[in-house]
Amino acid sequence: MTDHQWLHRWSTIRRRAGTTAAATGRLYRNRWTRRVRIAAAVGLVSLGGVVIGTMLFGHTDLNVGPFRAEMSISPSIQGGTEVDIPPLGSLHLDSHDGPIHLKVNLASLDQNRTEALIDDPAAIGSAGENAVDDVRSGVIRLGLRSLGIAVLSAMILAALIFRNMRRVAGAMVTALVATLGSLGLAAGTLRPDSIAEPRYEGLLVNAPAVVGDARRIADNYGRYADQLQQIVSNVSRLYTTVSTLPVYEPAGNTTRILHVSDLHLNPASWGLIRTVVQTFDINAVIDTGDMVDWGSSAETGYVSSIPSVGVPYIYVRGNHDSPAIQAAVARQKNAIVLDDKVVEVDGLTIAGIGDPEFTPDKSETPAAKADDPGNDPLVLAGGRLATTVENYGKPVDIALVHDPAMAQPLSGVVPLVLAGHKHQREVSLLPAPTPDPSAAPFPEPSPSANTAAGTPMQTRLLVEGSTGGAGLRGLEKEKPTPLSLSVLYFDEKHQLKAYDDIRLGGTGQSNVEMQRNVVGAKEEPSATPSTPASAEPSR
Numbered sequence: 194m195t196d197h198q199w200l201h202r203w204s205t206i207r208r209r210a211g212t213t214a215a216a217t218g219r220l221y222r223n224r225w226t227r228r229v230r231i232a233a234a235v236g237l238v239s240l241g242g243v244v245i246g247t248m249l250f251g252h253t254d255l256n257v258g259p260f261r262a263e264m265s266i267s268p269s270i271q272g273g274t275e276v277d278i279p280p281l282g283s284l285h286l287d288s289h290d291g292p293i294h295l296k297v298n299l300a301s302l303d304q305n306r307t308e309a310l311i312d313d314p315a316a317i318g319s320a321g322e323n324a325v326d327d328v329r330s331g332v333i334r335l336g337l338r339s340l341g342i343a344v345l346s347a348m349i350l351a352a353l354i355f356r357n358m359r360r361v362a363g364a365m366v367t368a369l370v371a372t373l374g375s376l377g378l379a380a381g382t383l384r385p386d387s388i389a390e391p392r393y394e395g396l397l398v399n400a401p402a403v404v405g406d407a408r409r410i411a412d413n414y415g416r417y418a419d420q421l422q423q424i425v426s427n428v429s430r431l432y433t434t435v436s437t438l439p440v441y442e443p444a445g446n447t448t449r450i451l452h453v454s455d456l457h458l459n460p461a462s463w464g465l466i467r468t469v470v471q472t473f474d475i476n477a478v479i480d481t482g483d484m485v486d487w488g489s490s491a492e493t494g495y496v497s498s499i500p501s502v503g504v505p506y507i508y509v510r511g512n513h514d515s516p517a518i519q520a521a522v523a524r525q526k527n528a529i530v531l532d533d534k535v536v537e538v539d540g541l542t543i544a545g546i547g548d549p550e551f552t553p554d555k556s557e558t559p560a561a562k563a564d565d566p567g568n569d570p571l572v573l574a575g576g577r578l579a580t581t582v583e584n585y586g587k588p589v590d591i592a593l594v595h596d597p598a599m600a601q602p603l604s605g606v607v608p609l610v611l612a613g614h615k616h617q618r619e620v621s622l623l624p625a626p627t628p629d630p631s632a633a634p635f636p637e638p639s640p641s642a643n644t645a646a647g648t649p650m651q652t653r654l655l656v657e658g659s660t661g662g663a664g665l666r667g668l669e670k671e672k673p674t675p676l677s678l679s680v681l682y683f684d685e686k687h688q689l690k691a692y693d694d695i696r697l698g699g700t701g702q703s704n705v706e707m708q709r710n711v712v713g714a715k716e717e718p719s720a721t722p723s724t725p726a727s728a729e730p731s732r
């Protein structure tokens with residue numbers, strides 16, 4: 194290419210660039226473009242002022258029982274409410290949707306009211322009764338304060354940046370609309386019943402006293418005022434008792450069952466189990482298997498800690514537990530081994546069967562039946578237990594298996610199936626049994642046993658995480674597998690009313706989290722038994 198051609202091309206490029214720049218300049222100086230830029234700038238400044246003002250000044254003080262509490266709001270995507278009760282822990286409630294997060298800090302006590310409660314314990318009840326009105330008035334006062342502060346902060350920031358009254362007025366309107374919209378969204382999505390299912394974080398020994406009695410919550414979770422009064426009363430007692438912490442007094446007609454699974458030789462599991470048994474006033478412990486790793490005779494000594502639990506210990510064999518381990522468990526004085534059997538404990542009728550597979554010894558593991566699900570040993574074992582339950586002669590309240598793949602034959606036969614194996618918490622409803630007997634590898638339940646007033650029985654499947662943090666394999670990941678276990682609450686009719694999921698951060702960690710769940714409070718997914726959990730070789 195000649196110099197002349199280069200110069201011609203360069204001239205063309207410069208001419209086109211100049212034309213583009215001129216067009217861009219005209220667009221930039223266009224009246225409507227300028228208005229859009231100004232409106233966007235005013236909006237950003239206004240929202241910035243709202244956020245800054247809310248975070249710095251969006252709080253108010255209120256009296257709740259003996260507490261001098263501080264209530265504040267902050268921007269949030271998820272919304273919700275957090276109640277800090279130092280040093281006992283904190284409660285987290287899914288009370289509303291974003292973009293506002295409400296925080297209540299019960300950090301200080303009013304000396305005069307605290308002394309009055311100590312002198313007159315009956316005053317604790319009246320303090321709880323007034324808690325609802327105190328919180329309601331505090332929320333209204335906080336909302337009005339935040340609205341005023343947000344608008345004022347947006348106006349001040351706009352005045353400092355723009356120095357133009359029209360733009361300051363625009364910032365005021367934008368802040369007013371944004372704040373009112375946020376408060377309106379929070380109010381419109383308010384879920385008072387969320388106080389029935391708090392997530393607790395803090396010291397495990399304080400969890401029952403702070404959260405309250407699940408029996409009362411389960412029956413009255415729609416009456417959020419009762420639960421708020423109970424929490425205020427419980428925490429007031431904790432703060433005002435001079436000598437010792439109060440005894441947690443559960444409702445007399447509640448049966449508490451502790452569900453553990455997959456201990457995998459973790460010695461820390463026994464201390465955690467004993468603490469929960471004592472703290473939550475547990476009536477019996479249910480273990481859904483995999484107590485050890487290899488099923489060897491050297492591991493039988495691990496089960497000798499079962500008597501230290503102090504309550505009946507009901508056990509079904511897991512795929513890592515050999516017959517020798519099952520026999521060692523059966524020798525413990527408070528242990529009850531279920532292997533296609535039914536037992537009655539504390540008024541509850543419980544059936545269980547051991548896992549038919551023993552995976553550590555591959556020579557004893559039945560071949561996979563992927564092409565013929567009807568001959569899957571897990572499904573067949575579940576079918577045998579369903580037949581045993583049907584022939585027992587009276588309703589069975591709980592069925593125990595290790596692998597969730599064993600649960601489907603029990604659908605419509607029992608209201609609740611407990612399992613483990615997967616090392617993670619799962620809660621679901623089992624699909625209804627097939628009406629075609631020829632399509633099922635197990636007998637169909639009789640109409641008398643699986644119906645009530647013509648309605649088929651619905652079966653809930655609760656799969657527990659690993660109470661042993663998956664043993665040594667739990668340390669292979671970047672974060673240790675949490676130690677998981679659950680407290681199940683049954684009423685006088687043997688119906689599951691609520692359950693507390695407890696998680697300890699993992700081996701070497703001490704963070705404790707407890708989530709209260711009320712049965713029927715929210716929709717539960719359906720299980721998909723067509724994917725056997727036992728297909729995972731790491732278990």
